[in-house]
Amino acid sequence: MLRVTAIRFALICFALFLPRCLSAADAKPNFVIIFADDQGYGDLGCFGSTKIKTPNIDRMAAEGRRFTNFMVASPVCTPSRAALLTGCYPKRVGMHQHVLFPASTKGLNPTEHTIADHLKAQGYATACFGKWHLGHHPETLPQQNGFDTYLGIPYSNDMNHPDNKGKPRVPSDELWKNQESAITLWNTPLMENEKIVELPVDQRTVTRRYTDRAVEFIEANKDAPFFLYLPHSMPHIPLYVPADAYDPDPQNAYTCVIEHIDAEVGRVMDTIRELDLADNTYVIYTSDNGPWLQFKNHGGSAGPLRAGKGTTFEGGQRVPCVMWGPGRIPAGTECDELVGTIDLLPTIAAITESPLAKDRKIDGMDVSGLLTGTWDQTPREEYLYYTSQGAIEGLRKGKWKLLVKQNRPPRNRPNAQVPPPEILLFDLSQDIGEQTNLSEEKPELVASMRSRMEELDAEITGNAREPWRK
Numbered sequence: 001m002l003r004v005t006a007i008r009f010a011l012i013c014f015a016l017f018l019p020r021c022l023s024a025a026d027a028k029p030n031f032v033i034i035f036a037d038d039q040g041y042g043d044l045g046c047f048g049s050t051k052i053k054t055p056n057i058d059r060m061a062a063e064g065r066r067f068t069n070f071m072v073a074s075p076v077c078t079p080s081r082a083a084l085l086t087g088c089y090p091k092r093v094g095m096h097q098h099v100l101f102p103a104s105t106k107g108l109n110p111t112e113h114t115i116a117d118h119l120k121a122q123g124y125a126t127a128c129f130g131k132w133h134l135g136h137h138p139e140t141l142p143q144q145n146g147f148d149t150y151l152g153i154p155y156s157n158d159m160n161h162p163d164n165k166g167k168p169r170v171p172s173d174e175l176w177k178n179q180e181s182a183i184t185l186w187n188t189p190l191m192e193n194e195k196i197v198e199l200p201v202d203q204r205t206v207t208r209r210y211t212d213r214a215v216e217f218i219e220a221n222k223d224a225p226f227f228l229y230l231p232h233s234m235p236h237i238p239l240y241v242p243a244d245a246y247d248p249d250p251q252n253a254y255t256c257v258i259e260h261i262d263a264e265v266g267r268v269m270d271t272i273r274e275l276d277l278a279d280n281t282y283v284i285y286t287s288d289n290g291p292w293l294q295f296k297n298h299g300g301s302a303g304p305l306r307a308g309k310g311t312t313f314e315g316g317q318r319v320p321c322v323m324w325g326p327g328r329i330p331a332g333t334e335c336d337e338l339v340g341t342i343d344l345l346p347t348i349a350a351i352t353e354s355p356l357a358k359d360r361k362i363d364g365m366d367v368s369g370l371l372t373g374t375w376d377q378t379p380r381e382e383y384l385y386y387t388s389q390g391a392i393e394g395l396r397k398g399k400w401k402l403l404v405k406q407n408r409p410p411r412n413r414p415n416a417q418v419p420p421p422e423i424l425l426f427d428l429s430q431d432i433g434e435q436t437n438l439s440e441e442k443p444e445l446v447a448s449m450r451s452r453m454e455e456l457d458a459e460i461t462g463n464a465r466e467p468w469r470k
Contacts, residue, residue, distance in 0.1 A: 028122065028225035028352060029325075030281040032272075033115075033344070034265060035084065035231040037077065037131060037156075039320065040291030042303025043258055047320045049301065052258045056266030057285055057322060064283075064324035065333045065371065071340040071396075072289055075309055075316035076388040077133050077156060080288040080341070081231070085114040085134075085145070087345030087364030089384060092460050094467035096390030100133060100155055102164045105470035107135015108145060112465070113357060115345050116146025116227060122354055125221040128152065129210040130231035138194045140468050147229070151192050151213050157203055157233045160187040161196070172298040173250035175238045179204055182240045203240040206233055207257075211264040215271045222275045230268070231288070232261055237298050251297050258300070269324075278326050282351070282371075286321040286341070306434040312385040312393045312403060313434055323371055330373040337378035338396065343367045361463060384456055395453035399429035402439075402449040425449075 041047060045054045046061035047068075073083035078099040079090030085108070090096035093112055100107065108114075116126045128142040128150045135141065136154035143150060160167055168175070168185040175181050182203040190201035214230050234240075235257040245260040247253075265285065272281050291300030293308040293315075302308050302315030309316055321339075323329055342364040349356050350366040369375030385394030385403065394403040403424040409416045425439040425446055439446050 027280050028124070030226050030228075030277060031115075031119065031348060032228045032230065032268065032281065032283040033084075034268070034283070034285045035081075035130070035229070036261060036285075036287040037232060037234060037236040038289060038292050038300065038309055039235055039258065039287035040300030040302045040308060041305050041315065041318055041320050042301035043254075043291065044320050044322075046322065048303050052255050054258065054262040056262045056269060060265075060269065060283065060285060060324040061322045061332075063326060063331050064322055064329045065331075065335055065373070067321040067323065067339055067370075068334060068336045069338050070286060070319055070321035071338070071383055072287070072317050072319055073340060073342055073384075074386055074388065074390075075289045075311055077131075077236075077288055079386070079388075079390065081133055082108055084288075084341040084344060085116070085229075086112050087115075087342050087362040088112075089342065089363045089386065089460055091386060091390055091457075092361070092363060092464055094464060095134070096386060098389050100135060102136065102155060102159055102162055104135070105137075106467045107137055107140025109466060109468045110139060110144040112145070113345075113360065114146045115348060116142070116229065118146070118345065118349060118354065118356070119225070119227040119352070120146050120148070122352060123225065125217070125224055125226040126229075127213070127217045127226070128229045128231070129213045129217070130229075131156070131233045131236075132231070135468065136191075137468075137470060141191070141194055143193055149193065149217075152190070152210065152231070153188055153201060153206070153233050154191050157186075157188050157206075157236055158238055161189040161199060172237060172239070172253070172295055176250040176253045176298070177248060179240060179243075179246065181238070186238070203233070203238070204242050206240075207260055207264055208242055211267050214268055218268070218271050218275065218277070222277060234261060235300065237292065237295055239298055253298050254300060282323065282325040282328070284321070284323050284344070287319040290316040290319065304432055310388050312387060314401075314428070314432065317385065325371070329371050333373060335370050335373075337367075337370055337375075338380045338383060339367050339370060339378060340364070340380070340383060343380065347371065360465070363460075382452070382456070384453065384460075392453060392457040395449050395456070396428075397449055397452070399427055400445065400449065401426045401428050401434070402446060402453065404450060404453070423450075 046058045072080045074080040082095035128147045130152045189196045190198035290308040305315035307313035307315040346364045346366045350368040383396040405422040407419045423439045426434045
């Protein structure tokens with residue numbers, strides 16, 4: 001009798017537990033993309049920084065996977081963000097010609113298919129909290145591009161409403177010493193959905209306020225699938241932090257900002273863990289381009305890479321990336337295969353088993369097997385490098401990287417003869433710092449790669465779609 005009762009009790013427990021297991025297995029995964037601004041390859045502890053302490057992102061890496069060959073599609077903000085969301089090289093969506101300003105009259109075309117569009121069509125709640133920089137006109141803001149809600153700065157935090165005039169000409173160290181300058185010297189707007197709600201925004205608090213909204217969004221959607229895009233305004237200059245994260249020594253300004261971002265990332269991660277969402281959530285942390293080196297202690301480090309923001313050297317476009325997904329992304333691992341932000345849209349589509357529409361070409365590839373560790377090699381054999389102004393300048397093919405740097409006539413002699421382009425060829429498997437130019441030793445490889453670069457760019461140019469224009 002006791003044995004029968006025990007068996008019956010076990011069957012009842014199993015019957016109660018089974019639907020929960022099936023529900024968890026069938027649930028659509030959540031996605032969080034945290035996008036820093038101008039953070040360099042060497043600015044995380046898990047990517048080699050000895051000065052900056054990033055325990056929360058380091059924990060993500062220990063529990064997930066570091067991507068050490070992770071590329072953005074432009075060395076500046078606007079085109080890089082367009083590429084992330086659309087899975088396209090910026091030129092394909094008409095967003096390649098440098099960054100947008102308060103007087104700009106174009107933006108990301110709402111007819112483009114973004115990550116948010118794709119997930120929203122599947123019933124996801126979608127939110128963007130942070131720097132948008134893909135157009136500040138109502139037709140181009142996040143809600144027109146797949147997001148249910150938005151709070152953030154519409155362009156860079158060193159830009160003033162409404163015409164970018166009146167910007168302070170004060171050394172960065174002085175701005176840091178005077179944290180009140182966040183509201184006394186800048187006129188940067190904070191928008192909620194399509195309206196300016198704070199002018200000027202208090203830049204000392206925005207990193208935390210973005211996180212506040214992110215936490216609220218996760219809590220409100222813990223029982224439904226969600227996509228959270230959290231593109232922080234920092235560490236783009238000018239740098240500001242709240243009082244409890246402030247060190248008055250300007251030599252520590254950049255360190256303070258990154259460590260504050262890390263603490264806020266920790267709040268997001270704690271929320272995911274506390275709500276038992278870890279087993280069904282992917283979190284990706286990366287940066288929009290390399291460090292703004294000219295600002296020294298207000299800019300970051302490219303680590304072993306050459307140069308930084310604004311260049312097509314690796315320091316401008318190879319960025320730190322950590323992906324976290326317990327039980328799906330193998331813990332404490334590293335992937336050195338070539339991957340880029342343009343691959344995130346098709347990868348998310350593959351993870352959610354939701355094919356992308358065939359009515360438009362994108363440049364991204366499904367690299368989901370690299371996240372899970374089931375693939376040893378990337379499907380991406382080639383990668384194009386465009387300048388900050390959108391001109392084609394390079395091609396990556398396997399371990400080889402070619403740069404064809406066009407020269408310009410002197411400013412005071414516009415009709416002077418222009419020297420031939422500088423040709424650079426690097427073996428990145430042996431020379432990650434791009435110090436040894438092998439172009440003269442391998443002229444045939446240079447010729448074939450240059451031809452292929454021009455061929456790929458011609459296809460993109462010929463099939464480029466128009467941005468939204470006012």
